[in-house]
Amino acid sequence: MKTSPVTIIQTKLFPPVSLSATVLRERLLSSLLKQGPARLTLLQSSAGFGKSTVLAQWRDRLAGASAWLSLDKDDADPGRLLNYLIAALQATGLINGEEAQRCLDGGGQLRAHDVVGCLINEIVDLDQPLTLFLDDYHLVDCPEVAAVIQDLINFSPANFHLVIASRTMPSLPVASLRASGGITEISEADMRFDQQEATRFFLDLRGLDLSTLEVQELNRKTEGWIAGLQLATLSLQDAEQRQRFIDGFRGDIRAVADYLAAEVLSQQSQEVQNFLLKTAVLERVNAELADRLTGAANGQKLLEQLEESNLFLVPLDDVRRWYRYHHLFRDFLLARLQRDMPHQISRLSLKASQWFLDKGMAEEAINYALESDEAHHAAQLLETHALALIYDGRLPQVDRWLRRVPEEIYSHSYRLRSYHCWALMHMGLWQKTDRILDNTERDLHRQQQSHDPLSERRARLIQAEINVLRLANAVISDDFAGAARLGAEPLPDEQEFSYFAGTQANAMGFLSMSRSELSQALAWGQKALVRHRQSGSVYGQVYAHVLMGLSLLARGALRETLELMEAAERLVINELNHHGFSAAMINVLKGSIYYEWNQLDRARDLVADSLALVEECAALDIRNLAFVTLAGIEQAQGHEQAVHECYERALVSFRERGIDRTRLYLGYQQIKSSLAKAEHGTRDSLLTALESQAAELGIDLTSSEPAPPQWNDGHYYRTLIAARLWLARGNTSQTLMALPALQSLTRKAGREAMALEVGLLQARTLLQAGERQRAFSCALEVLEASRREHYQRLFLDEGDQARSLWLGLQQYLQESSNPAPVSEQVDGILAATRKPQPQYDRAGVIEPSATAIEPSATAIEPSGASRSAEDQEPLADGVDEKPLAGSEQTSAHDLVEPLSPRESSVLSLMSRGQSNKQIASELSLSVNTIRWHVSNILSKLGASNRTEAVTRARELSLS
Numbered sequence: 001m002k003t004s005p006v007t008i009i010q011t012k013l014f015p016p017v018s019l020s021a022t023v024l025r026e027r028l029l030s031s032l033l034k035q036g037p038a039r040l041t042l043l044q045s046s047a048g049f050g051k052s053t054v055l056a057q058w059r060d061r062l063a064g065a066s067a068w069l070s071l072d073k074d075d076a077d078p079g080r081l082l083n084y085l086i087a088a089l090q091a092t093g094l095i096n097g098e099e100a101q102r103c104l105d106g107g108g109q110l111r112a113h114d115v116v117g118c119l120i121n122e123i124v125d126l127d128q129p130l131t132l133f134l135d136d137y138h139l140v141d142c143p144e145v146a147a148v149i150q151d152l153i154n155f156s157p158a159n160f161h162l163v164i165a166s167r168t169m170p171s172l173p174v175a176s177l178r179a180s181g182g183i184t185e186i187s188e189a190d191m192r193f194d195q196q197e198a199t200r201f202f203l204d205l206r207g208l209d210l211s212t213l214e215v216q217e218l219n220r221k222t223e224g225w226i227a228g229l230q231l232a233t234l235s236l237q238d239a240e241q242r243q244r245f246i247d248g249f250r251g252d253i254r255a256v257a258d259y260l261a262a263e264v265l266s267q268q269s270q271e272v273q274n275f276l277l278k279t280a281v282l283e284r285v286n287a288e289l290a291d292r293l294t295g296a297a298n299g300q301k302l303l304e305q306l307e308e309s310n311l312f313l314v315p316l317d318d319v320r321r322w323y324r325y326h327h328l329f330r331d332f333l334l335a336r337l338q339r340d341m342p343h344q345i346s347r348l349s350l351k352a353s354q355w356f357l358d359k360g361m362a363e364e365a366i367n368y369a370l371e372s373d374e375a376h377h378a379a380q381l382l383e384t385h386a387l388a389l390i391y392d393g394r395l396p397q398v399d400r401w402l403r404r405v406p407e408e409i410y411s412h413s414y415r416l417r418s419y420h421c422w423a424l425m426h427m428g429l430w431q432k433t434d435r436i437l438d439n440t441e442r443d444l445h446r447q448q449q450s451h452d453p454l455s456e457r458r459a460r461l462i463q464a465e466i467n468v469l470r471l472a473n474a475v476i477s478d479d480f481a482g483a484a485r486l487g488a489e490p491l492p493d494e495q496e497f498s499y500f501a502g503t504q505a506n507a508m509g510f511l512s513m514s515r516s517e518l519s520q521a522l523a524w525g526q527k528a529l530v531r532h533r534q535s536g537s538v539y540g541q542v543y544a545h546v547l548m549g550l551s552l553l554a555r556g557a558l559r560e561t562l563e564l565m566e567a568a569e570r571l572v573i574n575e576l577n578h579h580g581f582s583a584a585m586i587n588v589l590k591g592s593i594y595y596e597w598n599q600l601d602r603a604r605d606l607v608a609d610s611l612a613l614v615e616e617c618a619a620l621d622i623r624n625l626a627f628v629t630l631a632g633i634e635q636a637q638g639h640e641q642a643v644h645e646c647y648e649r650a651l652v653s654f655r656e657r658g659i660d661r662t663r664l665y666l667g668y669q670q671i672k673s674s675l676a677k678a679e680h681g682t683r684d685s686l687l688t689a690l691e692s693q694a695a696e697l698g699i700d701l702t703s704s705e706p707a708p709p710q711w712n713d714g715h716y717y718r719t720l721i722a723a724r725l726w727l728a729r730g731n732t733s734q735t736l737m738a739l740p741a742l743q744s745l746t747r748k749a750g751r752e753a754m755a756l757e758v759g760l761l762q763a764r765t766l767l768q769a770g771e772r773q774r775a776f777s778c779a780l781e782v783l784e785a786s787r788r789e790h791y792q793r794l795f796l797d798e799g800d801q802a803r804s805l806w807l808g809l810q811q812y813l814q815e816s817s818n819p820a821p822v823s824e825q826v827d828g829i830l831a832a833t834r835k836p837q838p839q840y841d842r843a844g845v846i847e848p849s850a851t852a853i854e855p856s857a858t859a860i861e862p863s864g865a866s867r868s869a870e871d872q873e874p875l876a877d878g879v880d881e882k883p884l885a886g887s888e889q890t891s892a893h894d895l896v897e898p899l900s901p902r903e904s905s906v907l908s909l910m911s912r913g914q915s916n917k918q919i920a921s922e923l924s925l926s927v928n929t930i931r932w933h934v935s936n937i938l939s940k941l942g943a944s945n946r947t948e949a950v951t952r953a954r955e956l957s958l959s
Contacts (some may be wrong), residue, residue, distance in 0.1 A: 006083040011317030012070045013084075013091045015056040015133070023201050025054050028190065032058050038184040039156045040177060043165040045188035050226045051165040052314075054191070055133050058163075064129035065092045070316065072284070074363065076140040078148050079104070082115050085132075085148075094130065095122050110583075113605050116151040124157045137166035144612045146171045153177070192224025201229060208233060210242075217246055265336065275302045277341065280333035281348045281371065284316070284324045292355050293348050346373035353377070366401060375406045379413060386419045395423040395616060414440065414462050421469050427616065430477040433469065441466050457496075464491055464500045472507045475514075476620065478661065483511045495534060502531030502540045509547040510619065513554070516711035516749035521551040538575040542568050542582040549589045550621055556752030558593050558789040565590045584610035585619070588626040595629050598792040598832070604633050615649070624650065624662055628669050632797065635673050643673065664717040667697045671721055675728055676799025683942065687728055694721050701725060704734065707741045711749040716742065723761060732769035739765065756782050756794055764798070767805050776812050779805060783822050795829045804898060806830050899940060899958065906933045907958060911950045 032041065032054075043051045059066050067088040075081050082104050089095035100118035103111060123130055134149075150172060152162055164170060177183035193201065198219040202208045210218075218232055232245075265273055278293050279285050287299035303323055306313045316322040325333065337345060349371035357365035362385050369378035382405065386398050402410065402420045410416055417440050424433045444462055447453055454462070467486065474483035487508045491501040509524030525548035532540030545568035552561040565586050572583045591606035607630050614626050627650035634642040647670050651663070671690050678686050691701060699718050708715050719742050726735045739762045746755040759782040766775035786794060795802070806829050813823045899907065902923075909919045920930045934946065941956075943949035 006080050008084065008087045009322070011322045012072070013068060013088050014070075014317060015059060015068050015135070016052050016070065016314050016316060022050075022053050022057075023193070023197050025050070025057060025197070027194065027197070028054055028186065029058055029061060031190075032184070032186070033061060035184045038177075039153050039160075039162065039182045040172075041161065041163045041184045041186070042170070042174070043163070043186040043191070044169055045167070045186075045191045047167060048225055048228065049188060049191040051191065052135050054186075055135060055163060055165055059131070059133060062129075062131055064131065064159075065094050065126075066131040066133065067092050067095075068133045069135070071134060071136045071140050073139045076142050076145055078112050078144045079110050081140065081145055081148055082110075082112060086115075086119065088132065089119060089123075089130075092130065094126055094128075095119065097122070110609060111605065112148050112609050113151055116148060116155065120152075120155045120157065120160070123160045126159055129159045129161065131161045131163060133163045133165075135165045137164045137170055138168045141166070141168065141170050143171065147608070147612065153182070191226075193219060193226055193229065194224065195219060198224070198229060201226075202233070214242070214246055265333075271298075272302065272306070275299075276306075276333055277337045278344065278348055280325065280330055280337055281345060281368075282352060284322055286322050289352070289355055293351050345371065350374050350377065353381075357381075370401065370404045375409045379405055379409050379416060382419070383413075383415050386416075386423075390419065390423055390426070395427050398423040399427070411439070411443065414444070418462075418465055418469070421473075425469060425473050425476060428476060428620070430473045433473050437466055437469055437473070461496060461500075464497055468500045468503045468507070471504060475507045475510045478514075478620075480511060480514060483507065487511065498531045498535035499537050499540065502528045502535055502537060502544070505531060506540065506543050506547055509544070509551075510621075513547070513551050513621075514713070516554070516751060518551045518555055518750045522548050525551065538571060539582055541571060542586065545571070546585045546589065546619070546622065549586075550625075553589065553592070554751050554753060556756065556786075556789055556791075558596060558791070562590060562593050565593075581610075581613040581616075584613035585622050588614055588622050588629070592625055592629045595632055596793045597790055598796065600633050600636055603629065607633070620662060624665055628666070631669065631673065632793065635677065636793075636796070640677075661713045661717075664697060664714055664721075667693065668717040668721050672724060672797070675724055676797060676801060678728075678799075678801075683728075687725065690728075691725055694725060697721065704738045707745055711745065711751075716746070716754065720758070720761070723765075727761070727765050727768065730768070732765050735765045736762070736769065752785070753794075756786055756791065759785075760794065760798065760802075764802055764805055767808065772808065775805065776809050779809050780822060783825050787821060787825060792828075792832075796832055800833065803830070803833060806833070899937065903933050903937050903940075904958065906930060907937055907949070907953055910934070910937075910946055911953065 035041065043054065045051060059068065068091075069084055069088040071081075075084060082100075086095075086097040086100050086104070090097045097119065099122075100115050103118050104115045132152075149162075149164075149170075153172070156162065174183060174185075178185075195216060199212070199215050202210050202215055202218075218229065265276065268276070275290070275294055275296075275298075279290050282289065282293070285303070287303060290299035290303065291297055303313065307315060307323070314324050316324060324330075349368045350373075353365045353368035353372065356362075356368065362381070366378065366381045366385065369381050372378065382401055386401070389395075389398050398419065402416060402423075405413075405416060417436055421433050421436050421440075424430075424436070441463075444454075444459065444466070448459055453459070467489075468491075471483055471486040474480075474486055487504060491497045491504055493501075505524045505528035509521045509528060512518075512521035512524055525544045528544035528547070529541055532538075532544060545564055549561045549564050549568075552564065568586050569583065569590075572586065576582065587606040587610040591603040591610070594600075594606065595603035607626055611626055611630065614623050627646050631643050631646035631650075634640075634646060647666055650666050671693060674686065674690055694701060697718070699721055701722055704722070705715060705719055719738055723735045723738050723742075726732075726738075739758055743755055743758040743762065746752075746758055759778060763775050763779035763782065766772075766778055795806075806826055810823075810826050810830060813826060905923060906919055909922060914922070916930045916934065919925075923930070937943075938945070938949050941949045941952040943952050
């Protein structure tokens with residue numbers, strides 16, 4: 001299915017043309033022109049406060065180049081928005097935009113991040129500043145658009161400035177920008193006319209000889225609302241009636257607008273009144289469209305006349321082709337049309353629908369058709385276009401449209417109801433889906449018992465679709481028993497049932513995967529591919545690829561999964577050529593693999609750009625995988641607040657849908673990440689909080705949960721949460737009792753990825769329990785099993801808590817002359833997790849950023865890993881064969897990561913009161929190296945200073 005290219009409406013690339021002389025907003029302009037180096041300027045106020053006028057005046061005074069884009073609600077789509085952004089920047093004559101356009105038109109999943117990057121790269125090379133104005137942003141404010149605009153803000157160079165005008169507060173990181181000084185805000189209070197501006201407006205521009213008190217009173221009653229003052233001028237021409245009008249003028253802005261607009265309308269000729277009322281149904285109007293609605297041929301003449309009369313008509317281009325009415329004025333006209341000519345609204349809307357349909361603008365055609373009484377026409381359009389929107393992931397739009405179809409038409413259309421069910425089911429709204437299916441099945445049964453039954457073929461197809469929808473709904477709602485019952489009966493092999501049979505196979509595949517019957521899931525995926533090829537459903541084929549990809553991922557087959565996803569991607573590019581959520585699901589799987597390979601930037605590009613679509617309409621496993629992958633990327637790059645936001649956003653799915661395995665899966669990932677980044681000084685309080693979180697998840701930390709006979713997601717995550725918390729508390733015996741059975745269960749189920757994680761946790765536990773040889777054997781088994789698929793984040797995500805294991809294993813391998821590949825793996829892990837040596841300022845103070853752990857954002861290069869001089873020193877306690885003086889009573893339970901022999905030596909000299917310089921001299925090391933060791937000692941002992949560290953060491957018999 002091909003999507004039509006975006007037609008650029010050139011009038012949107014220029015600011016609205018001034019209707020007449022306007023008040024020069026010197027007060028605001030002076031403030032704006034003097035502003036600092038903020039990346040974003042936001043003008044936010046309700047309608048009628050002159051935002052567009054201020055932007056246009058500011059644009060005229062700016063140094064450098066500027067681009068303009070007037071937004072409308074159709075631009076609330078990232079692909080369409082990016083096309084317009086490219087066009088707006090190209091209109092400056094400075095930006096070529098060809099690379100960005102190629103990236104945008106490349107097919108497959110929309111890579112908004114890359115498109116923005118192409119534009120930013122061109123802007124960086126400009127030798128002058130560039131300002132981009134986005135007017136009426138409230139019309140497009142949604143998560144998908146916000147992601148594009150946030151990229152523009154985040155990556156903006158010093159010579160780029162973004163200006164947004166909006167009626168509402170945009171869903172952008174305004175709070176963060178405020179904290180960093182990255183935003184200048186102009187509020188509604190700033191936009192109001194002050195006394196001086198109101199005086200200039202009435203006296204200089206409107207020629208009204210009002211007294212200072214009269215101006216003051218009007219400005220007070222309108223609260224500086226510019227549209228209200230403009231409306232007031234139309235009733236102030238008669239000086240004799242002026243005082244009565246001012247005295248009766250009320251501060252209710254809507255009432256004022258309605259009253260004054262009525263006064264304005266009544267003073268127009270019948271021809272103008274007729275034109276205004278009939279064209280009020282339009283959100284934007286041109287002469288040709290106006291003539292279609294009015295049946296006359298004077299559209300252009302009347303539009304120019306209205307503009308010259310300053311009658312709330314906003315021209316959208318220099319050639320006066322497209323216009324729109326002031327929003328409040330249009331509201332009034334619609335209300336008057338409804339009162340005086342209610343029968344006209346449907347007829348006019350239908351004419352508008354047909355005009356837009358003739359011009360190839362299907363969505364606007366549907367919107368106007370739904371405003372008409374010709375519901376059958378609207379339903380016909382929906383039957384033609386709804387499926388394309390479903391495939392494109394625009395499910396809420398389909399839902400909104402179908403809810404507007406009159407019940408008498410909706411309830412008699414099996415096709416509309418089935419489309420509605422497909423949309424709702426993919427949105428996870430299975431309760432609503434079930435209700436519609438119940439009604440549909442009941443109606444089908446009644447019809448077949450009536451005097452006007454459907455043909456047997458038609459009835460069988462409708463029933464097959466109902467059955468498949470029920471099956472898919474049961475799988476999505478985790479009703480696995482119901483799904484098994486519903487999927488037990490195969491569909492006929494006939495061609496006309498191919499689509500439903502393919503969908504049935506996909507649903508059964510997801511059911512098999514949830515039971516960890518991975519081979520069966522793959523077989524169902526292959527069957528789904530065959531049937532969907534027969535039906536010609538590319539979307540169904542992509543879903544089959546995704547099903548098989550998830551199954552292979554669970555098996556730990558990363559490379560095979562990637563190959564499968566690349567095949568699915570080629571299918572999308574060649575057959576669909578649009579940015580639907582089919583491609584988004586593929587990208588989430590690809591992104592999770594690149595994340596595991598530690599290619600974080602590549603993974604982020606894939607997952608972040610797909611998140612909004614999969615959050616709204618993808619399978620639960622894909623949605624959860626997307627959030628957890630993005631949270632892992634954020635944590636690896638040190639963005640703790642973003643990690644929290646990822647999990648909070650992901651948990652919305654649980655709260656809305658109530659799927660318990662989502663809560664456990666996300667809870668496990670949160671607890672694991674919290675433990676990996678835990679600082680020693682905050683460890684007790686953190687563990688208490690995490691144990692409370694575990695209790696809320698229904699986990700009993702006082703005993704081990706018995707293993708079930710078959711695979712169960714809940715048991716796996718509950719046991720693993722308990723094991724990690726036991727290990728963090730030093731309870732290695734209980735951890736070692738639980739993990740072997742869990743690992744056996746994962747291997748029996750064929751879930752190799754999970755088995756690797758359990759094995760790694762088991763190795764850490766064995767080392768902490770003092771069973772050094774068993775720990776290293778276990779770790780080596782995990783490394784060998786993971787090496788072919790190049791697992792990396794599996795090891796890195798254990799955080800600094802696992803460093804003792806890798807240091808010990810490194811020495812063990814050196815002593816045992818183990819094969820190079822495994823040794824290189826260990827070297828690579830240590831290189832990627834090494835704490836950088838702290839940097840000092842001229843006063844000798846540690847710079848905070850220099851001591852933070854910075855996980856590598858690039859792939860580990862095992863063959864290139866090298867060990868620093870610090871790593872060459874004797875290793876951790878329990879690893880080096882030589883016992884440490886004074887450390888006989890120290891066990892692995894005392895510290896999460898034991899002190900190295902060098903740190904023990906430094907600690908011993910610290911306890912004697914020696915300075916860093918004296919210790920450096922005695923140990924023949926540099927002062928900076930001693931400072932680094934001291935910093936590590938403080939961290940491991942949970943101490944804030946040297947004295948506290950020495951006291952803590954004595955309590956542990958370390959000195």
